[in-house]
Amino acid sequence: MAHQNNDNKILKLKNFFFQWEWVLVLLFIAINIINASISPYYSNISGLLDATMTFLDKAFIVLPMVFVIILGDIDVSVSSIVALSSVIMAVSYNDLHLPMELAMILCLIVGTLCGLLNGLLIVKFKELSAVIVTVSTQIIYRGIAYIILKDQASGNFPQWFSFLGWGYVGRIPFIIIVFAICAVIFSLLLHKTTFGRYVYAMGNNITASRFSGIQVDKIKIIVFTLTGFMSGVTALFLTSRMGSTRPNIALGYELDVIAMVVLGGVSTSGGKGKMIGAIISAFLIGMLRYGLGLVNLPSQTILVIIGLLLVFSVMIPNVRLTIKKATKQNLAMANDKSD
Amino acid sequence: MAEHILELRGISKAFSGVKALDNVQFQLRRGEIHALMGENGAGKSTLVKIITGVHLPDEGEIYVEGQRVHIRNPNDAKKLGIAAIYQHVTCYPDLTVTENIFMGHEITQKYSNKILWNEMHSEAEKLLESLGAKFDPRSQMGSLSIAQQQIVEIAKALSTNAKIIIMDEPTAALTKRECEELYRITEQLRDNGASIILISHRIEDMYRLADRVTVLRDAKYIGTWDINEISREKLIFAMVGREITQLFPKKQVEKGPEILRVEGLTKAGLFADVSFTLHRGEILGLTGLVGAGRTEVCQSIFGLLPPDKGKIYLEGKEVKIDSPWKAMELGIGYLPEDRQKQGLILQWEISKNITLPALERFSKRGWLNVKKEIKTARELAQKLNIKAKNVFALASNLSGGNQQKVVFAKLLTLDLKVIILDEPTKGVDVGAKSSIHEIISDLAQQGYGIIMISSEMPEILGMSDRIVVMREGRVTAIFDRKDATQEAILEAAMVNKDNTPIQ
Amino acid sequence: MKPTLKNKSAITNISRFRELGLLVFIIVLSVLVQLRNPNFLSIENINDMLRNTAILSILAIGMMLVIITRGIDLSIGSTLALSGMISALSVSANPEMHPVVAIMIGMAIGLMCGSIIGLLISKGKLPPIIASLGMMNAYRGLTFIISGGRWVSAHQMPASFKNIATSSILGINTLFFLAIVIYVIFFYFVNYTRTGRQIYAVGSNPESAMVSGINIDKILWLVYTIMGTLAGLCGVLWVSKFASAQGDTAMGYELSVIAACVLGGVSISGGSGKVSGVIIGSLLFGMLDNALPMINVSPFWQQAIQGVVILVAVIVNAIVKQRVQRKNLMRRKV
Structure with a gap:
């Protein structure tokens, strides 16, 4: 038994180092070295922190999206939720003259409600996949934003509101502190609680989960509602950074977010993946984007790179698996022959 | 003409280094029904997949009508006249019956390759008629019962003019009456000159139909016998490698107080007016033909299919159960069929x-x-x-x-009070079966109330204290252990005695 | 179990009912719009509507094949833009180029784009949503890079190219004519050829398709390649019709195409969908597009209205399906 334990430990150690997350860390370091060699401003800490601020807003959605994709679902409506909650916040401050604090709370509430509606629709109509439901609500939510604001911009927020996106606590950007807190909470929720375990169970086998007495509908609704809420949070920080909002704000964010999660090793077929991987890959893509900006590549290049990155990061494990299977079979055959 | 229409010699196959078949031989005579038996994992399915070209053998030779052949993919097998009817019906639920029959060998116009629907429909109608089936070939496959789908699969084999037909667990999901129908069709196929390989866990199937039997065990060939020269015990011994004496370790348990009572439970289209009681320490057998509504009643008690009407009392108190979660909170557990x-x-x-x-x-x-x-x-x-x-x-x-x-x-x-077991030994090999029976018996002794759904008559008779029989959604009889006989249960399960063919 | 003949007729009735229902809805809608704006049913406007719907319906027939195999293709807006842009750039560089050659170029680009996505899905085993989402961005980015962020505008295009959309063949507008030809071809393809039926087989049950020896990878590759090629064709038509090629051409148009399919009764879970349904679905969607501005609905409302129509359509589909299942159960006598 003791021997077996030892074996297990070695195996665990091995498993620990042969993880996708380490590949991500190496990639991340590589990108940073390249960036630093391009730009002299990059290598100091405060420069790095500033770079981080440019992409952290969407990283807030990455956290709940990990839950969604582990469930085996997908939510493509997040960018529209950001737009709608941001627009409603701006309008209720500027046109309805609500206090900014109240407008901000309204922003979070709108995000949460949008997520809740997604969840309810998906649970209520089991025949509809999350893709088709969120594709439809994506159009609707942004459509409502257009109805409210037409093609106008709305800004003029109070001075203190810009603190969210631009402010510092000591020498650390405020947004980083908030993100760190959220990241810790979501990691613990996924890996250390019954809720997280249920999400993994449902992603692997929803029928067996239902038969095991898991309240699958409730959990699905909570996950989508959380995604809506965090989209609201993103709306706050993004609007603060931009200084104003438009109905087309955050267009295409869903792609970035899904790319970050999938690149982070969360399998789109559900049931597999870790929070830390998605967080690392959020930084990875963010830094990559920042670095491309440094070398003055046309901003559309990033679209191509992220698109290809998304495709290849999902494909590599597939290909690896096929190769593994093939070599194993060959080995087995070779062994048989030598017998 | 070679004596054997199909012969396999020295077949070996390994998956990731684990031997699934080890130097196995098999001979199929022209016009016989040949049963292939063995415990789960003995290698039957792998052998079938090698014959049908799904897997390639690592070693060994295959002869069809005395000719050495190489079967590299399912199409090769089809060309050689080999067709398989699988355990899980492999159909296209969205397409019509005709299309299911002719997928891959559609009737087409000579040069344009245009699919000729009218010809296909009428051909399909003929095939179905020859099998005694009476449904429209234009119906959607998904709207048929499993038995009807099984017949479509056979029609498909016939439409390719298959000489060798492999049936992999064809009766697993069928009711008794549907099995009889299938037996009849299988014999008809044989009489028309097809050679049939039959794989089944049910020993009755084999004795009823087969001419010869080949047994595999642990990936190895054990032997081939004429059916009337091998006894049931010897056959089981060949499959398991040991004699099984005590199959049903049922312990005598004092019947406790009532724990569960179901009154007039009804769910439209599935079951109606189902009532019974369950006591502590009791094993209540629930049997009937597949499709009689047994699973549905139990899933209803477990909150998966909330009933339209009727009441459930747990320890005398009425309870409403609308989800498995609620059922488990209340102390009802369910062991699913799959x-x-x-x-x-x-x-x-x-x-x-x-x-x-x-x-x-x-x-x-x-x-x-x-x-x-x-x-x-x-x-x-x-x-x-x-x-x-x-x-x-x-x-x-x-x-x-x-x-x-x-x-x-x-x-x-x-913390359960009631445990519902849905076919607890389905697809489990003989050895594990008896240890599961032991577990069930122990649980009853510990004071759980147990409902056991089973289609296997010996299991029901051997394990239950009382037996509830259902037919077409209704309870038709409840027997005490001492009064229950195979005949009485069968009669209650199939009161409708006229042998109308499956529609 | 009661006669299955009845079951069957119930199911066909439902799909017929859906198509009839949509037709009735189209008629009621046109009457209402006509009452508010008498120009709606003018020859001119109908012509305009058919021309607009032509592109949508061509794309929808390709999307139907993709959805039947349980897939989805979000990249077609980008594929359309890329092939439109490249063919526009080529004609503006060689003004003497025959329009048919321009169409060929567009289709070739689309074929390549679709073929790449098809390979990713069939050989790379990527989920269709990921593959097409990724390539959607790659193609969109490429469009911007190739054009250098500039437009190709009307005065850079030769008249022959712009005439593609406005000319007519046999007295029928070219766009509309092309749509009809494509529909006839595809009707034959999905109903009367083996490959066409295999597409349904793969979507209905991939595992048994494999067992019966259907080359699933080939079928998957084929449907995405067809989709891409049609998108390429539409790219040229689009650019010719609007007389401008831009980086953000047809952005988000994939959603309208998917919506048209869903409205037309193509099941998102795969295996079923009819050519006739897709025609009606596209017509309805094209009409909405045309009718809303005519009754003075602000353009800012259009997106939300379209979204709601899509959502209602998929939900109604789901409810009808639930009802049919329940009714089938009820019919069983216990």
């Missing part, structure tokens, strides 16, 4: 599987206590004698019997 799809998360370790239904118990305000979890899992795995390296082994790597024990262990993590 352990791989409904019972287990195959990709997970044994330990995580075991604790899943009672996770709240291994946590404090939502925080998991993994140590406590593993400790309980170890204890239960030991108690149920689950054979695995340790509790961190993946459920997918276990044998059927051990997987079933893990599902049992899941139920034991909860």
Whole structure:
């Protein structure tokens, strides 16, 4: 038994180092070295922190999206939720003259409600996949934003509101502190609680989960509602950074977010993946984007790179698996022959 | 003409180094029904897949009508006149019956390759008629019953003019009457000159139909016998490699107070007016033909299919159950029929599987206590004698019997009063079967009330204290253990005695 | 179990009912719009509507094949833009180029784009949503890079190219004519050829398709390649019709195409969908597009209205399906 334990430990150690997350860390370091060699401003800490601020807003959605994709679902409506909650916040401050604090709370509430509606629709109509439901609500939510604001911009927020996106606590950007807190909470929720375990169970086998007495509908609704809420949070920080909002704000964010999660090793077929991987890959893509900006590549290049990155990061494990299977079979055959 | 229409010599096949077939031989005579038997994992399915070209053998030779052949893919097999009817019906539910029959060998116009629908429909109609079926070939496959779909599969084999027909567990999902129909059709096929390989777990199937039997065990060839020269005991011995004396270790248990009462339970289209009671320490057998509504009644009690009408009393109090979660809270557990799809998360370790239904118990305000979890899992795995390296082994790597024990262990993590078992030994090999029966018997002795759904007559007769028989959604009889006979149960299950063919 | 003949007729009735229902809805809608704006049913406007719907319906027939195999293709807006842009750049560089050659170029680009996505899905085993989402961005980015962020505008295009959309063949507008030809071809393809039926087989049950020897990878590759090629064709038509090629051409148009399919009764879970349904679905969607501005609905409302129509359509589909299942159960006598 003791021997077996030892074996297990070695195996665990091995498993620990042969993880996708380490590949991500190496990639991340590589990108940073390249960036630093391009730009002299990059290598100091405060420069790095500033770079981080440019992409952290969407990283807030990455956290709940990990839950969604582990469930085996997908939510493509997040960018529209950001737009709608941001627009409603701006309008209720500027046109309805609500206090900014109240407008901000309204922003979070709108995000949460949008997520809740997604969840309810998906649970209520089991025949509809999350893709088709969120594709439809994506159009609707942004459509409502257009109805409210037409093609106008709305800004003029109070001075203190810009603190969210631009402010510092000591020498650390405020947004980083908030993100760190959220990241810790979501990691613990996924890996250390019954809720997280249920999400993994449902992603692997929803029928067996239902038969095991898991309240699958409730959990699905909570996950989508959380995604809506965090989209609201993103709306706050993004609007603060931009200084104003438009109905087309955050267009295409869903792609970035899904790319970050999938690149982070969360399998789109559900049931597999870790929070830390998605967080690392959020930084990875963010830094990559920042670095491309440094070398003055046309901003559309990033679209191509992220698109290809998304495709290849999902494909590599597939290909690896096929190769593994093939070599194993060959080995087995070779062994048989030598017998 | 060669004596054997199909002959396999020295076939070996390994998957990731594990031998699935080891130097196996097999001979099929012209116009015979040849049963292929063995426990789960003995290599029957692999052999079939090699014959049908799904897998390639690592070693060995295949002869069809005395000619050496190489079957590289399913199309090669089809060209050689080999057709297979699989255990799980492999159909296209959205397409018509005609299309299901002719998929891959459609009737087409000579040069343009245009599909000729009218010709195909009328050809399909002829085929179905010859099999005694009376449904429209234009119906959608998904709207047919499983037995009807099975017939479509046979029609498909006929339409390719197959000389060798392989039937892999064809009766597994059929009712008794439908089985009879299938027997008739199988004999008809043989009389028309087809050679048939029959794979079945049911020994009755084999004695009823087969001319000869070949037994595999642990990937090896054991022997081939004429059917009338081998006794049931000898056959089981050949399959298991040991004699099984005591198949049903039923313990005498004092009947306790009433624990569950069901009154007039009704769900439109599935079952109506179902009433029975269950006592502590009692094993209540629930039988009837497949499709009689047994599973549906139990899933209704378990909250998966909330009933339209009727009442459920637990320990004398009326309860409303609208979800499995609620049922488990109240103390009702359910062991599902399909352990791989409904019972287990195959990709997970044994330990995580075991604790899943009672996770709240291994946590404090939502925080998991993994140590406590593993400790309980170890204890239960030991108690149920689950054979695995340790509790961190993946459920997918276990044998059927051990997987079933893990599902049992899941139920034991909860404080249950009533345990519902849906076909607890289905697809489990003979050895594991008797140890599962032992577990069931022990549970009854510990005071659980147990409802056991089973289609196997010996199991029902051997294990139950009382037996409820259902037919077409209604309870038709309740027997005490001492009054129950095979004949009486069968009669209650199939009161409708006229042998109308399957529509 | 009662006669299955009845079952069957119930199911066909439902799909007929859906198509009839949509037709009735189209008629009621046109009457209402006509009452508010008498120009709606003028020859001119109908012509305009058919021309607009032509592109949508061509794309929808390709999307139907993709959805039947349980897939989805979000990249077609980008594929359309890329092939439109490249063919526009080529004609503006060689003004003497025959319009048919321009169409060929567009289709070739689309074929390549679709073929790449098809390979990713069939050989790379990527989920269709991921493959097409990724390539959607790659193609969109490429469009911007190739054009250098500039437009190709009307005065850079030769008249012959712009005439593609406005000319007519046999007295029928070219766009509309092309749509009809494509519909006839595809009707034959999905109903009367083996490959066409295999597409349904793969979507209905991939595992048994494999067992019966259907080359699933080939079928998957084929449907995405067809989709890409049609998108390429539409790219040229689009650019010719609007007389401008931009980086953000047809952005988000994939959603309208998917919506047209869903409205036309193509099941998102795969295996079923009819050519006739897709025609009606596209017509209805094209009409909405045309009718809303005519009754003075602000353009800012259009997106939300379209979204709601899509959502209602998929939900109604789901409810009808639930009802049919329940009714089938009820019919069983217990």
